[in-house]
Amino acid sequence: MRGKIVFILILAMLVTLVYCVGTRTRDAHVMPRPHLEADGGSEAGPAPVVSVATSTTSPVASAAPTDASATLDARVSFLDRPLRLVAASWEYAAAALVANGGHATADGSAVRMSGLELAVDVAGTEHDIENRLARGGGDAEGADVAVLPLPSFVASYERIRALEPQVVHVAGWSRGREVLLGLRDGMLARSGALTGDVAVASSDVPATALALFALDEAGTPAARLHLAPEPKDPTFAALARPLAADRPSTAPGKVQLTTADASRLVPVVAIASRGFVEAHPDVMGALLKAWVAGGTTLRKDVPGAARLISNQSGAPDPAAMLERLAWIGDPGAGDEAFALGAVGKELVTVEWLFARDWRLLRDQGTLTSPAPSSPVVTILPFTRAFPMVPARPEAPAVAQPDVGARTLLAHRVIKGDAASIGIEMASLASIFERSVVRVSARPATLAQEAADSASTNQGIGATHLLVVAAPMTDPGVALLEVLAAP
Amino acid sequence: MARPASGLELIQRVVKGVAIAVGGACTFVSFASLVGVVTGNAWARAIAALVLLVALPAVAVDRSLPRGEGERARSGLVGDVVALVLVGIALLYIGIGQPVTRPLLVHEGDRLAEDGRDVPAHVVYFLAGVRPVDAPAIAAPNPSSHGGP
Numbered sequence: 001m002r003g004k005i006v007f008i009l010i011l012a013m014l015v016t017l018v019y020c021v022g023t024r025t026r027d028a029h030v031m032p033r034p035h036l037e038a039d040g041g042s043e044a045g046p047a048p049v050v051s052v053a054t055s056t057t058s059p060v061a062s063a064a065p066t067d068a069s070a071t072l073d074a075r076v077s078f079l080d081r082p083l084r085l086v087a088a089s090w091e092y093a094a095a096a097l098v099a100n101g102g103h104a105t106a107d108g109s110a111v112r113m114s115g116l117e118l119a120v121d122v123a124g125t126e127h128d129i130e131n132r133l134a135r136g137g138g139d140a141e142g143a144d145v146a147v148l149p150l151p152s153f154v155a156s157y158e159r160i161r162a163l164e165p166q167v168v169h170v171a172g173w174s175r176g177r178e179v180l181l182g183l184r185d186g187m188l189a190r191s192g193a194l195t196g197d198v199a200v201a202s203s204d205v206p207a208t209a210l211a212l213f214a215l216d217e218a219g220t221p222a223a224r225l226h227l228a229p230e231p232k233d234p235t236f237a238a239l240a241r242p243l244a245a246d247r248p249s250t251a252p253g254k255v256q257l258t259t260a261d262a263s264r265l266v267p268v269v270a271i272a273s274r275g276f277v278e279a280h281p282d283v284m285g286a287l288l289k290a291w292v293a294g295g296t297t298l299r300k301d302v303p304g305a306a307r308l309i310s311n312q313s314g315a316p317d318p319a320a321m322l323e324r325l326a327w328i329g330d331p332g333a334g335d336e337a338f339a340l341g342a343v344g345k346e347l348v349t350v351e352w353l354f355a356r357d358w359r360l361l362r363d364q365g366t367l368t369s370p371a372p373s374s375p376v377v378t379i380l381p382f383t384r385a386f387p388m389v390p391a392r393p394e395a396p397a398v399a400q401p402d403v404g405a406r407t408l409l410a411h412r413v414i415k416g417d418a419a420s421i422g423i424e425m426a427s428l429a430s431i432f433e434r435s436v437v438r439v440s441a442r443p444a445t446l447a448q449e450a451a452d453s454a455s456t457n458q459g460i461g462a463t464h465l466l467v468v469a470a471p472m473t474d475p476g477v478a479l480l481e482v483l484a485a486p
Numbered sequence: 487m488a489r490p491a492s493g494l495e496l497i498q499r500v501v502k503g504v505a506i507a508v509g510g511a512c513t514f515v516s517f518a519s520l521v522g523v524v525t526g527n528a529w530a531r532a533i534a535a536l537v538l539l540v541a542l543p544a545v546a547v548d549r550s551l552p553r554g555e556g557e558r559a560r561s562g563l564v565g566d567v568v569a570l571v572l573v574g575i576a577l578l579y580i581g582i583g584q585p586v587t588r589p590l591l592v593h594e595g596d597r598l599a600e601d602g603r604d605v606p607a608h609v610v611y612f613l614a615g616v617r618p619v620d621a622p623a624i625a626a627p628n629p630s631s632h633g634g635p
Contacts, residue, residue, distance in 0.1 A: 006566045007498045010505045013573045017512070020581035021613060029592060029616035034602035387585060 027281050027384075079137075079283055082117040085270075086132045086143035089122065090315055091324035092171060092268050093147055096120050098305045099294025103312055110290040110297070116283065118290075122314065126152055126205070130160050133273070145272045145287070147171055150350065151209030153271055154357040155366055157376075164274035167350055167377045169288050170339045171268045172295075172330035176260035178207040180214055181237045181252040188256050191412035191479065192219035194235070201251070202238035203229040206259075206266050211238035212360040213265060214257050217411045217428070222363035241327060261408055261484070263396075264431045267339060267350055268328060277378055285384025292333045292385070299330070333385075334392040342379040343389055347423065347458050348430035351377045396434045398463045399486045406484040408435065413478040418446055421478045422453030429454065429464040434485040440468040441478040450478060502562075502569045509572030514539050515610055516579040519587070519594035526597055542575070543568040580613050588614050 082105070087093030100118045101109035111118045123129045126148070135142025145168070157165065187194070198220055202208045212222050215236070237252040247253070259266050270291075277284055298305040306321040315321065336342075341349045358371045411428065413421050421441070429437045441447035451465045466483075517535035525531065547567045551559050579587055591614030598607035599618075611618045 003498070003560065003562060003566070006570065007501065010566070010569050010573060011501050013570075013577050014501065014505050014508065017508070017573060017577045017581045020577075020584065021615075024584070024615040026615055026617040029595075029611060029618055031599045031607065031611070031618040032596050034600055387589060 029282060079117075079280065081138065082119045083145070083283060083287060084119045084121070084132075084137040084143045085145045085147065085287075086121045086123050086129055087147040088126065088129060088149070088152060089324070090309060090321065091328050092149075093120055093122055094305060094309055094321075094325055094328070095171060095295035095298050095330065096147070096291050097294070097309050097312065098298045099290045102308065110293040111287070114286040114290040116286050116290065118287070126156055130156055133160055133163060133165070133271075136273075137276075144276055145270050145284075147268060147270045149174060149206040149209075150267045150269050150353055151357050151361075152205045153269060154209075154354055155205045155361060157358075157372065158367055158369055161372065164374060165271045166274050166277060166375065167269045167340070167354075168272050168277060168284055168381045169270035169291065170336045170350060171270055171291070172328040173263055174206060174259040174266035174268060175263050175327055175329040176258050177241050177327035178204070178210040178259045178266060179239050179241060179243065179255060180207070180211050180257045181239065182254050182256045183235055183252050185254050186256075186407065187236075187254075188214055188218040188409045189407040189481075190218075191410040194218070194220045197224050197226050198236065199226045199228070199231040199234040200236045200238055201229065201231055201234040202227050204238065204240040207238035207240050209266065209357050209360070210257065210259060210262065211236060212364060213262070213356070214409060216360060217409055219412060222360045223365075225364055227364060242323070257408055261435065261482075262431050263329065263433050264348055265353070267353065269350060274374075274378070277380060281380050281384050284381030288381050288385035292336075295330045295332065298325075331393050332390065333382075334390040336382065337386070337389045338392060340377055340379050340382055342382055345459070346430070347426050349377075351375075395461075398434060398436060398461070400463070401436050401438075401466070401483040402486065405436075405486070407438075407481045408432070408484050409482040411480045411482075412476045413480065414476045416477060418449035418453050419457070421446070421450035421480075422457060424478075425450060425454040425465060425480055426458035426460045428480060428482055429460045432482045436464060436466050436483045438466040438468055438481040438483055439478060440470060442476075444469055446478060498562075502565050505569040505573045506565070509569060509574075509576045510539060512576030512580050512613065513542075513572050515591070515594065515613060516575060516587070519590040519610075522594050522597060523590065528597070528601055531597075539572075543571045546571045584615055588616075592616055 085093070085096055087096070090097075096118070097103070097120050099110040100106065100120050101111070103120055105111050105117050105119075121132075121143070123132060129143070129146050129148060132141065132143035133146055137144030150167075153165070153167070182188075194215070198215065200208075200211050200215075202211060208227060211227075212225065215225060216222055234252060236256070272284065302322065302325060303318070306318045306325060309315050310318045310321050316324065338344045338346045339350050341351060354376050355371055358367060361367045362369075362371075409428075409432075411424065413424060416424075421439070425437050425439060429435075439447045439450055441450065447467045447469075451462075451467050454460045454465060455462055514535050517538045518531040521531045521534040547564050550563065550567050580591070584591075591610060595607045595610035595614060595616075595618070598604075598610060608618060
């Protein structure tokens, strides 16, 4: 009897093994060529490796281990051409440039060591980026991958929809580049205080997205906003740093909010067409791995990275580059896994932000069609690059606010139960990752229930939430206030 | 005179033999890929993998044999234990654990390919879950595409 049980067990294990191995989806993998003997060059096969004459060595790239460079220089690319990446600004391409050792792949760089050949470029305008994506990486003037802020991607999606573009990588988060200025202090601190149409001066899409989000939360829907580069008597101005020094004195000048406060609102994302990603998952995986390595090198040697980037043609000088690098926060691959939704159950993911930006831009009139039904985020390259997700870095500390802490933003909930208010709290606490969200409600017990729901169901830390026991006096059922970090 | 084996017994023996062969080959590859983390030397990988391949089932057999004097092991016990151990390791490493062990297996395939062992490399790539393609030659990049805006 025991023999039969063992036989069935062996058979089951064998069948499972065969099933596991036999039913796997198999991605293409470039098989390395046999090592050549010193005098045996003729064994190389019919397709000789062409050395890349344009390679250069950079100070940052040379910091990478060079012992393997001889072998790696003999490796060939996954593609039969360079992969082409275009960025909307120099700071967005910083980690890729460091990984690549410059515009062209340098010897000993992280990209070269991954077996890729990469051409990094910076485009002047969003239209230029769309044009390059439309041409594709097969064209010397085209691109396979573009790096831009998520709101810019959302705004251009309708025009490049045919490519089925997808987010493949979170290159960082905008931390202070976008600024919302108002005529007076604290204009977002009284929910629903603004009546009628509101004129907002803006010509920068990510800054516009910040304004749309902030005013929508503060009770001014996007449909009531009049956005123009230079409207008459603007109440707000949504601008991108560096701010012009010669702004008129009558223009809005009081800082209401920046992406340094809303530090999880504007991710900088890399996008590629769905067809390219699905055809070359290993290429994208190798690129991501090298890119993240470039980010790590950048953080270790910021002046070296600023120097390297400034040496590229058309780049800003090192001091300006240093300032720009401060506007981008890159918490690394461990955090990216959550942002992409590859692990965890975060409420505020790139997909969530995409949907929100889309709604606001559509309400405002920039977009005219419903949100795409196909997925706009793919984790395929990320899982190729990081089969084992790195540890997530610790979240920024949340200091308890003073008694007189300034309210950045007030959001009134007209009606809803504890769960729905908890979701609103969680979204604000996630976007303002260094701020405390204060809640008061009618009845007062609803505030505690909502905070408990945000903690229990959405995983928001208790230090992020502050319950005010006193019943609120505003109309509605709850008032959520984002307090400025000390 | 020994009783002739029944049909079921014959099937059991065949399955056990296949399990030992397949499990043994997979386990050898698994151990070689693990040793490959430490050294790329082909002889070191092969010898270490072979030692582990023999030692682990041997230890398992030793632990499963009856200890008492006069007790006799069930007929076929040794073969069962060896098959179980080898298929078990293969299932854990190559079957269920493939999402984690895939990079190790792919590197093992790469090492075999670099050594000019094409057939074993293809087998290992198959176990790793990748489709090997020949490396294309790089076209020299167009310098004009690397300029700034």
